[in-house]
Amino acid sequence: MTKEEIIGKLTTIVKPYIQNEEGFKNLNENTDFINDLEINSANLVDIILDVEDEFKIEIDNDSMEKMLSVKATIAVIQTKMNV
């Protein structure tokens, strides 16, 4: 799966949780879930569970620890999908 396809799917996943429309409109590889999209940390776990379901992967705690940005999330997804 290409980076662009992953970003496309991530955009759909994060949409229900975003609180900053401007940040969402500009969503790109460098977007930070909390600083740019103002996603509440209480929803981060929902995003992680949605990513697991969508990409059919299992995210361990060490990987989850880094998933605060689009870039880090893409890296985790790509690594897990290639295992």
Place this chain on the structure above:
Amino acid sequence: MYNIGNDIVDLKLAETESNWQRKGFLEKQFTQKEQEEILNSEHPFLKVWLFWSMKEAAYKCYAQRIKKRFFAPQKFECSLFSKEEGLVVYEDTTFYTTTYFNTCYMHTIAKVAKGERTFFSGIGSSKTIQLALKIKLAAITGILSEEIEKRKTSVGAPLFYHQQKLLTKSCSISHHGNYGAFVFI
């Protein structure tokens, strides 16, 4: 260095926006012991959010200190001495927490030291909480609230300044749903 963190949970929003019974939700964020405590509780929903706000308040305290952000709620282990007072342990750091709750929200303050050091806190509407903090700070320092400016640290923690002078040693602001809360020293 002395740090302080806080977290507010709008219980109405938590109920509608998050489903704690969703598969994986508890397993990803809570330790085995916490999960058992939640499931054996009379009010599992409230226990989930009590532990969550304790973990989050402790994390906010810790992130300011080590200047690093991460998402590892399971590594912050909660235990309670009473309904309101508890401990959160992350690796070799212990945080002392106090939680205030009513039917609308839950608010936890976490500190690294047990001592009775003075701090200031407030709870209000999500939209005006920053203004409320500035007004409090103005009352303490005698500086006009309009001249107080917020700047963020590298981990996104807020600090308040008057020109070049730092007014808060440590500060944390939390928003959730309709509510906002702050704590600073």
